[in-house]
Amino acid sequence: MFPETPAAVAALSVARRFYSPALLNHCVRSYLWGTMYGTAHGIAFDDELYCVSALLHDIGLTEPFDSHRAPFEEAGGHLAWVFGVAAGWPAERAARVGEIIVLHMRDDVSPATDPESHLLQVATSWEVVGRRPEEFSPEARAEMLARHPRLGFGAEFLACFEDQARRKPDSATAASVGNDVAGRIAANPLEDRRPA
Template sequence: MFPETPAAAAALTVSRRHYSPALLNHCVRSYLWGAMYGAAHRIAFDDELFYVAALLHDIGLTEAFDSHRLPFEEAGGQLGWVFGVAAGWPAERAARVTDIVVTHMRADVPPDADPESHLLQVATSWEVVGRHPEEFPPDARADLLARYPRLGFGAEFLACFEDQARRKADSAAAASVRNDAAGRIAANPLESAPPA
């Protein structure tokens, strides 16, 4: 189900240490939703690279890695590069983690231009605001939420974005808050899914 490589195992270890349970499950679900969507649409992607990026994509929201200057996705992307190099990846491969983590908060990218970024954008927009619900059948939703429950993710994530918006007014998180993130998160069908 998950890539079995040293880098993948290390990404999970880092994630378990620094994320709250709700954010950890969100990152794992983001990988799984993205992989599910990729398989359904026959999108070829680098599984290890996507897994590492999915697990680290919100690391810039954590206390240990929150930058007082950089938007969370840029701080997290830079940490992704450091992580990749430390895992023994070539600098170019490590830089892909940066690209994916930063791009997931930008305008939509097509799968043929950057499959891993596309998958993370689809997965996180579904996870956070319920975008493209038709891509994720109810039985798959129930199974994934039973294995990796939300644990109050919506409220915790909104609080993180509101904090980012207060301190980093020009960030994508701030733009999201101004664009009614609270209402869009509350309307996400995953938020009203019955607990498993």
């Protein structure tokens, strides 16, 4: 499922240690949706780099790594750079993982320019607000959610975003909250609407 490299294995260990079960499954699904989309569209990408980026992209939302000044994606990008250097990557490769994490909250990036950032943008926007539903068949959705359930991800993620927006009013997260991310999360076809 994941690349069997020391950095990918270590990123999964970090994710398991610091994420809630819902955020962990979200990051795993983000990796898997992105690889599914990339394969379907013939996008060549660095699997290890994408995997580490997907697994660590929300680390800045966790209490141990939350920055009270920097937007969560920037805090996560800085931590990912430290992670990459500690994993033995050259500084340029470590900088790339940080860049991918920051760009996942920015405007769309072309797959020709930056395939890993494009994949993370597609996967996370599908995961959070249901963007590009035509890319993921009902069968793929059912299989993914059976293996890696959402576990209340929508509500937990919205609470994280609202907290970030209150404390960081100039962030992309605050803009997202202002643009009705709550309504878009609720309308996401991946959200479980069965009665409790």
